[in-house]
Amino acid sequence: MVACVDTQALREPTLLILTAIADAPRHGYAIAQEVEKISEGGMKIRTGTLYGALERLLDQGLIAVHEEEVVDGRRRRSYAPAPQGCEVLAAEAARIARTAQKATRRLGLGAKAAPGPAGFAAGTVTA
Numbered sequence: 001m002v003a004c005v006d007t008q009a010l011r012e013p014t015l016l017i018l019t020a021i022a023d024a025p026r027h028g029y030a031i032a033q034e035v036e037k038i039s040e041g042g043m044k045i046r047t048g049t050l051y052g053a054l055e056r057l058l059d060q061g062l063i064a065v066h067e068e069e070v071v072d073g074r075r076r077r078s079y080a081p082a083p084q085g086c087e088v089l090a091a092e093a094a095r096i097a098r099t100a101q102k103a104t105r106r107l108g109l110g111a112k113a114a115p116g117p118a119g120f121a122a123g124t125v126t127a
Helices: 011-019 028-038 048-061 084-106
Strands: 063-073 076-082
Touching: 011 028, 011 048, 011 063, 011 076, 011 084, 028 048, 028 076, 048 063, 048 076, 076 084
Parallel strands: none
Antiparallel strands: 063 076
């Protein structure tokens, strides 16, 4: 049975795992490396946490085992997003983009300006 998934706000590890496998199937270690790369070093997933999350995502029908092989006597699986996982990731990416757009407007940054250090618009912070 596939569990119901709340698409309102994915937890960050789930978002990053789905993003890590969105363009190509990956095995666990490669997923962990890709998550760290995508998050610019902000998130390092420990092995136990990663495999627990992968099992949960499998149970929820968001990912699927793409390939399973035995390497040096150990089972090695690669994972890919399931169709529902692609839908959930696309919906979450759109939600985040809308939120970022609203934040940018409220900060008065517009499309041309980029945030400066510490998230403030360049030139607006005084000492």
